[in-house]
Amino acid sequence: MRTIAERGDDRRTRVHKVLIEPGSERATFAVSWPGPKDFIELELEAPDGTRVTRSSIPAGVREIYSKRPYLGFQVEQPEPGFWSVTLLTDRVSSPDPFRLFVFSENRGIDGGLVSPRSRYPVGARITLFLRTYFRQPITKVDVTGVAHLPGGAQVPLHFVDDGDDALGDAVPLDGLYSTVFRNTKRPGMYRFEVDVESDGSSVAYAEAGERLRTGEAFVHDPIPPFHRRFVLTLAVGRERFKHDPDADKRKPRRSRGG
Numbered sequence: 001m002r003t004i005a006e007r008g009d010d011r012r013t014r015v016h017k018v019l020i021e022p023g024s025e026r027a028t029f030a031v032s033w034p035g036p037k038d039f040i041e042l043e044l045e046a047p048d049g050t051r052v053t054r055s056s057i058p059a060g061v062r063e064i065y066s067k068r069p070y071l072g073f074q075v076e077q078p079e080p081g082f083w084s085v086t087l088l089t090d091r092v093s094s095p096d097p098f099r100l101f102v103f104s105e106n107r108g109i110d111g112g113l114v115s116p117r118s119r120y121p122v123g124a125r126i127t128l129f130l131r132t133y134f135r136q137p138i139t140k141v142d143v144t145g146v147a148h149l150p151g152g153a154q155v156p157l158h159f160v161d162d163g164d165d166a167l168g169d170a171v172p173l174d175g176l177y178s179t180v181f182r183n184t185k186r187p188g189m190y191r192f193e194v195d196v197e198s199d200g201s202s203v204a205y206a207e208a209g210e211r212l213r214t215g216e217a218f219v220h221d222p223i224p225p226f227h228r229r230f231v232l233t234l235a236v237g238r239e240r241f242k243h244d245p246d247a248d249k250r251k252p253r254r255s256r257g258g
Contacts, residue, residue: 002227004100008033008040008089015086016100022080022224024104029085030064030072031101035094040087042071047081078104080224106226108135113194113230120236122187127168130159130177130230132196134223137175137206142197147181150188150236157181157194175206187237193229200225 002018020027031040044052052061052073064072087100111132120126132138145157159179163172168180184190203223 002100002102005097006100007095008038008087008092008098009095011090011092013086013088013090015084017082018085018102019082019225019227020078020080020104021106021109021226023108024078024080024106025076027075027078027083027102027104028064028072029075029083029100029102030070031087031098032070033092033094033098034069034096035092036069038069038094039091040071040089040098041091042073043086043088044073044075045084045086046079047083048079050079072101106224109133109224109226109228111196111228111230113192113232115232115234118234120184120234122184122237124184124236126181126184126190126234126236128157128159128179128181128192128194128232129168130194130196131175132198132228133175134198134205135219135221138198138203138223139173139175139206140202140204142199143177143194144197145179145192145194147183148191148193149183150186150190155181155183157192159194173204173207184236188235190234190236192232192234194231196228196230198223198226 004016006014029042029044031042033040050058052058054063057063060076062074064074085100085102092098111130113128113130115126115128130143132141139161143159145159147155147157149155157179158167159177160167160169161173161175161177163169166180168178169176200223205220
């Protein structure tokens with residue numbers, strides 16, 4: 001999913017290029033704006049040149065609009081590649097930012113960001129594990145992340161899949177990325193955001209991934225370019241905090257990307 005926030009009161013036309021990955025079953029393009037009297041026109045152009053507007057809706061495209069402050073198009077079996085998204089903001093007067101949302105559904109791509117515990121003592125080391133799948137574990141993806149600390153500070157995260165035990169990684173190139181976060185001096189909620197990017201060329205299936213069952217085989221289709229974001233929130237300290245994962249009886253520890 002990709003989200004872009006911008007001001008529209010300057011009434012300029014905006015054009016964004018957004019990648020829809022191969023194998024996507026559905027893609028949704030939507031824009032929302034804060035002003036109840038404002039309106040933003042949304043137009044699309046597929047990689048093959050097909051145009052989508054409110055006055056020209058091709059087969060397989062559904063308009064999403066109900067007089068509320070948002071407009072969108074849902075595209076079935078979208079053409080893979082870079083789509084051109086045009087936003088016409090000449091009817092915007094509010095200085096508050098509008099938001100463009102673009103996301104695609106691809107059942108073959110999955111993953112998760114996990115930690116062994118949902119709560120840690122102050123000063124403890126937090127080990128984070130990340131795995132991404134294209135039907136089976138993959139490696140050599142580009143992983144970047146940031147930790148949001150209590151009080152608003154941000155600290156970059158460095159994940160590895162090279163067997164570096166200092167960062168919690170045991171087996172190189174098994175598709176299981178890890179890092180160890182040590183900046184836990186303050187009690188509160190810690191939010192970890194991790195982005196995974198595949199360029200479709202340097203990525204690879206994991207050399208030592210999950211074992212196959214007897215008689216099971218995987219078809220190694222080409223891994224498409226894609227982007228996914230995973231988010232995990234953990235508590236540090238003994239107190240209860242807002243959005244404390246321990247407050248939920250289910251204690252969710254896995255975040256799924258999209």
